[in-house]
Amino acid sequence: MRKDLHPLIMIAVVAGVTLFGRVLPTWTLSLATIAASNALIALGIVVLARTGNVSFGQGLFFAAGGYGVALIANAWGLTDAVAQVIVGAACGGLLGLVIGPLIARYSGIFFGMLTLALSMVFYGALVKSTALGGSDGFNVGRPSLFGMTFTDPREADFMLYAVSVIVTGFAGIAATILFRSEFGLASLAVRENNLRVEYLGLSANRIISINFLIAAIFAGASGAFALMAQRHIDPQFAYWTTSGEFVFVAVLAGNQSVAAVFVASMALELVRSFSNLYLPNTWQLVLGIFLLGVILFLPRGIGSLWIRDRHKRRIPATASLTAERGAAP
């Protein structure tokens, strides 16, 4: 049996990281908030990637969450941060519930291109929609928390940091439990041989749809965080480069560790911030070199730094692979 962290320990880690925000410099808080938000949506991509499908259009659900929250906030004065995250997740989830079963029958590049196409259709509709501010988008007010408003920028940043870390942390714990579950194992089976999965009486499409729905919920919640951090929304949320950034984080992380998604997201934000500061004209080049370095030296992602091959952990190092009956030479 594998020895994994107990969920209570993971909750303690989330609490520790949240409290750590109290001693972080202010500029780091907003950076960490964006990193946590991006990690949440990238985590969804990793969840989906376990079925062998990569979405290049998570910006669709990211924007759906952001726009849904922004519209409700402006129409009904909903400013509570937790409520906004729930609304964002619901908006992304509802869209995922409709789209997931429709595209679950496709795989590989067709799946990826379809998600990209849908996000660009949504982007085009947002740009043309004057009611939603067209290409300029529109602003929303400052978020509150359980009736408390935060006028001190440091406190407002910490509130947003805390909510984003807690929500993303709990999403990470849920993903860890999901990965270990029989559903998580079946998802890996779909990635390897979806026809055999069907012959075993399981529905590969249903497994992909559920993973897609989870990814859409995470993306919608992430859109709500991005909205709260920027207090502005525009069609860029659905643009393909935005979706590409989330895939970028997922590739950096690999699919072996949930924690790797958070580390990768934070690393990417740090590299981006510092390269933007010191090399303002060539920061994209630095990001590209960073990604190349990770692909070259950590082809299974940052997670492979602390997670070895999932099978090698179980087989004693002394076991001879060829001596046992039936082993391939």
Add this chain to the structure above:
Amino acid sequence: MNPVLSVRQLEKRFGAVVAADALTLDIPAGQKISLIGANGAGKTTFVNMVTGYLKPDNGTILLDGIDIGRRSPRSVARLGISRSFQIPQLFVELTAAENLTVAISGIGTRMSLRAPAEAQGRRDNAVELLERFGLADLADRPISELAGGVRKLIDIAMALVRRPKLLLLDEPTSGVSAEEKFTTMDRVIHAVAPDAATIVFVEHDMEIVSRYADRVVAFYQGRILADGVPAEVLNNQEVRRYVTGGAR
């Protein structure tokens, strides 16, 4: 006795090629039936139609009286037909026990998003099934590290998980060395015995056929050339001419 599987006037064409030409066949419960025939005779097409992978152009396939001719492989599996493959269809990055666990997950109506895949009860079931094939000590080995013969047995073990009414084995001893073919087949028959499944196996090795089959159905160009006990079918002049090439 009512047949488990009843096939009537089954037809399937791929362009000009006739893969099934008005096939009619009854398979009673508890029998071990071997399908023989040269490559392209229509054996695997028959298996693919019975398991829902291919839809017949005409004809009916009844499983315990239920028409399954238009159903999906998933639906057919849930009704009680399981199969193994000529080339084992396994999840190669997973371990042997995990492969069986995925198969066990397919039995219930819904999978848990929380219950650990490695929960003791589920793992015990997987290991018990491997034990039937004498493979329990390989439970934690990834499939990618296992030899072809072992993969074949695990493929069959996965098909057995549902305790099927009808088990279809596509060339269970292909890729297995001549020395091991009887051992492999003995293991399969021994492992299947507790569930008393009806077995239909596609086979090219006539020694295996004559030793393990209760009944032999010989295919030729999508038609049934001969159907009967092994000694009778394997000595049939047409079977010797078109199928075995006088192999016995």
